[in-house]
Amino acid sequence: MFIVSLTYKVPLERIEAHIEGHMAWLEDAYARGLLIASGRKVPRSGGVLLSHAERPALEACLATDPFQSHDLADYEIIECAITLTAPGFEALKG
Template sequence: MFIVSLTYKVPLERIEPHVEGHMAWLHDAYAQGLLTASGRKVPRTGGVLLSHAERPALEACLDADPFKAHDLADYEIVECAITLTAPGFEALKD
């Protein structure tokens, strides 16, 4: 499993024009089976993605994100092996 932390590098005013493209990118990544879950950070300083994809496929996918293409966010990829989950979240296990 990979946890991807996106952190905005620019003010939200510069993020907003690219949100629609980012959402389209997310939907495409889900359709390709590359993402497991995603959401905004609170407070809104970026986002978090969960992925079971192979790392090269995930990295190629991230390169296509409008936030990355326009240099609006930094991306940190953390690999982890999920071994325990609460009931209902078993799909997160490796």
């Protein structure tokens, strides 16, 4: 499993200008089975993505995110092996 942490490196006004494209990118990534969850950081300094995709496919997908192509955010990819979960979250296990 991969946890991707996005950290905005520009003011939110610049992020908002590309949010529609980013949302379309997210929908496509979900439709292609590359993401299993996503959301904003609180406070709103970036976002978090969860993925079970193969790393090369995930990296290729991230490269097409408008936040990446417009150099609006930094991306950290953390690989982890989930071994224990609460009931109902078994699908997160690797």
